[in-house]
Amino acid sequence: MGGKVRNDLSAAPALQRGYPQLWGGRDTGVVMLSGFASAISTLYIVFVGYWHDTVTNLWCSLSNFSPDAMKYTIVVSATASDAAPLQYLAPYSGCSMGEYFRDNGKHALIIYDDLSKQAVAYRQMSLLLRRPPGREAYPGDVFYLHSRLLERAAKMNDSFGGGSLTALPVIETQAGDVSAYIPTNVISITDGQIFLETELFYKGIRPAINVGLSVSRVGSAAQTRAMKQVAGTMKLELAQYREVAAFAQFGSDLDAATQQLLNRGVRLTELLKQGQYVPMAIEEQVAVIYAGVRGHLDKLEPSKITKFESAFLAHVLSQHQALLSTIRTEGKISDQTEAKLKEIVTNFLSTFEA
Structure with a gap:
């Protein structure tokens, strides 16, 4: 739709x-x-x-x-x-x-x-x-x-x-x-x-x-092709996270792969939280979800995810409208677009954490 x-x-x-x-x-x-x-x-x-x-x-x-x-x-x-x-x-x-x-x-x-x-x-x-x-x-x-x-x-x-x-x-x-x-x-x-x-x-x-x-x-x-590319594995990751989340209290006994799944799941859950009557355009969703599923937020504290999302969207909307327009018109993420998106996320995170 x-x-x-x-x-x-x-x-x-x-x-x-x-x-x-x-x-x-x-x-x-x-x-x-x-x-x-x-x-x-x-x-x-x-x-x-x-x-x-x-x-x-x-x-x-x-x-x-x-x-x-x-x-x-x-x-x-x-x-x-x-x-x-x-x-x-x-x-x-x-x-x-x-x-x-x-x-x-x-x-x-x-x-x-x-x-x-x-x-x-x-x-x-x-x-x-x-x-x-x-x-x-x-x-x-x-x-x-x-x-x-x-x-x-x-x-x-x-x-x-x-x-x-x-x-x-x-x-x-x-x-x-x-x-x-x-x-x-x-x-x-x-x-x-x-x-x-x-x-x-x-x-x-x-x-x-x-x-x-x-x-x-x-x-x-x-789904659009761009959304498939960034969210293809997200539902599986979230489903697996919900299954093992009950064991999070035994964090010291979990293997590295399970701990990574929990860390990623917590951050994706925070990223997908959304206020009432706050719609988002598809290209904005793609940019935000890309940052989460590609692991760029794995080292960010879960409590800062919501603040990051708001600041990142404001940054992209004000500084990188051309990229959003490309995602919207092409309906997919090309190698060139992904490289640009990765660069934007990495650069923003370096200043966001500072």
Whole structure:
């Protein structure tokens, strides 16, 4: 997906147009999506919300972000005070609006926050209609409830206008259990999932993405070549780091390779932290991630990583716009570009640490 997005979203489980993808976890930063969406001015946004505070915050945030943001944003609200049939119909109403833009050659993003509430409303209606309950008291056709909705997200070819509808359904997990009935149903429908973990969120790691449980079924096909070059091994390194991080307290008993993995993982985690409503351009992400995955930050204290990122980006934006322009236009990192990028990072680190 073009434009400015969040670090973790572009580098690990990438997104692309016409892509239905699952997001999990209540109160783990899912509503930060409004920052991601509002950064793409050519995109029409449809937000289906079941939480009154979330809908209100989204409305205020978009209005404050840009006076024109609400001109290309549609908000469909079906809160707990609304009747179950309205909560059941809200996602379909929002999807129909998104399809209008898609079928007219435009690009639309629809966010369902969250489909767990729609499933509960559908269960309530089905039980009142005395339909036979199944697993977790849901009716037998609850899978079809979500599949017929999410399969409407698509990228049209040029003969049909070239428009797209990208769906980001949110599913609330209970105690981080992704193997529950509704989460597994939606996982089987979508083209990937990004699992946001409560524990990581409260540790201050935001976006709180669990790299091990987050996957993309199209792999790196949705990434630019430049991002593939710098972030190709990053997800594996982060997943391995999370696995062995529990043993960090026994640092003296770890071999050199494991210690190096821990050191690199800590710094990459700090590098990927990002504030709410702080979008970054792809070329900026490439420059920052390059410094981390190539080991240039291995000797820098983890507590200084955030400060380094801010200072480094400010330096590159003010002094090396030509390099960023090259990465953006070519979409890849040539040998010449990499040599220049390495020189910039090395020179900046020497002055940053002084």
